[in-house]
Amino acid sequence: MAVVYRSWKALTQNAILTRSVSNSLRLYSQKPPAPVVPLVNVEVDDKSGVAVVTLNRPPVNSLNTPLLTELGAAIKNLEDNKSRGMILTSSSDTVFSAGLDILEMYNTPKDQLSAFWTTLQSTWLSLYRSSFPTVAAINGHSPAGGCLLALSCEYRVMVGPKFSIGLNETQLGIVAPPWFVICMRDVIGHRQTELALTTGRLFSAPEALKIGLIDSMVSNKAEAMAEAQKFITQFAKIPPLARKLTKESVRGEGIRYMEDNMIDDLQIFMDLVTQPKIQKGLEMYLATLKKK
Numbered sequence: 302m303a304v305v306y307r308s309w310k311a312l313t314q315n316a317i318l319t320r321s322v323s324n325s326l327r328l329y330s331q332k333p334p335a336p337v338v339p340l341v342n343v344e345v346d347d348k349s350g351v352a353v354v355t356l357n358r359p360p361v362n363s364l365n366t367p368l369l370t371e372l373g374a375a376i377k378n379l380e381d382n383k384s385r386g387m388i389l390t391s392s393s394d395t396v397f398s399a400g401l402d403i404l405e406m407y408n409t410p411k412d413q414l415s416a417f418w419t420t421l422q423s424t425w426l427s428l429y430r431s432s433f434p435t436v437a438a439i440n441g442h443s444p445a446g447g448c449l450l451a452l453s454c455e456y457r458v459m460v461g462p463k464f465s466i467g468l469n470e471t472q473l474g475i476v477a478p479p480w481f482v483i484c485m486r487d488v489i490g491h492r493q494t495e496l497a498l499t500t501g502r503l504f505s506a507p508e509a510l511k512i513g514l515i516d517s518m519v520s521n522k523a524e525a526m527a528e529a530q531k532f533i534t535q536f537a538k539i540p541p542l543a544r545k546l547t548k549e550s551v552r553g554e555g556i557r558y559m560e561d562n563m564i565d566d567l568q569i570f571m572d573l574v575t576q577p578k579i580q581k582g583l584e585m586y587l588a589t590l591k592k593k
């Protein structure tokens with residue numbers, strides 16, 4: 302028995318030695334690990350105290366769980382530090398955000414699907430009810446979830462005329478949840494929302510300006526940033542608590558909807574999106590995007 306033990310021990314020690322030599326050799330031959338690039342950049346201007354939060358998930362800033370988690374953390378951080386305001390924009394020249402990452406909803410295990418949706422719910426709520434002023438500087442296309450992010454800010458400046466924005470969910474065979482609808486309705490009104498959502502219409506920037514989906518159209522990102530700063534500056538003289546409570550009151554319906562219905566909303570999402578027919582639709586939509 303002792304012999305067996307000794308030889309087993311020698312064997313394992315030998316294996317450990319071999320493994321550690323080969324690990325070291327592998328380390329020498331490996332490239333240095335790629336730097337971890339944040340999916341969301343936050344830069345706070347020293348003078349104005351305004352934070353520029355830049356979505357940075359090339360190529361199209363599709364919203365997956367890690368990006369939404371980072372965005373949620375960034376907003377919480379600004380909240381904790383009593384931020385003066387936030388401008389939400391994109392590092393891409395052509396896309397603000399392509400909306401929810403369809404790969405998070407297609408063929409996804411249930412626990413991941415559930416984590417994805419609850420992260421979206423909580424990040425959305427923290428943006429929508431943030432105590433500080435928020436502006437979307439929309440410097441590219443902004444369909445579906447991208448439009449939701451923009452609608453959740455208090456002011457929208459969009460680079461035009463060539464980019465588009467809207468809630469196009471029905472075109473994909475899915476449904477914009479009630480809180481998406483509330484956001485749209487509060488900005489463009491009931492009638493326009495019904496028309497826009499049932500057709501899944503994407504609006505060009507001039508069309509969006511006409512129906513009030515955006516507040517202003519500019520010709521480049523620098524102009525968008527300047528106008529966004531200007532919007533936030535007007536709050537310098539407004540007492541922050543009065544501002545925050547007023548915003549919460551105006552946005553009460555959306556806030557209460559989410560607070561009271563988080564679990565039901567998740568359940569409805571899970572039931573709908575896991576249906577074979579919807580999965581097939583998402584598969585076909587992904588294929589058309591790839592074929593372009």
Ligand SMILES: CCCCC/C=C\C/C=C\C/C=C/C(=O)SCCNC(=O)CCNC(=O)[C@H](O)C(C)(C)COP(=O)(O)OP(=O)(O)OC[C@H]1O[C@@H](n2cnc3c(N)ncnc32)[C@H](O)[C@@H]1OP(=O)(O)O
Binds near residue numbers: 573
């Ligand atoms: C009452 C009950 C309620 C229950 C609710 C239930 C369900 C609803 C669930 C959710 C609501 C959904 C919200 C959404 O946001 S769904 C996403 C909708 N988004 C879109 O339709 C936009 C699709 N993308 C585009 O139109 C274009 O990409 C673009 C944004 C106009 C940019 O065009 P561009 O030419 O610049 O890029 P490409 O098209 O070549 O794309 C590059 C690359 O990215 C991939 N991609 C694009 N968009 C997405 C996406 N949203 N998700 C994942 N991947 C995306 C594309 O396939 C390309 O990939 P490749 O591998 O070919 O490089």
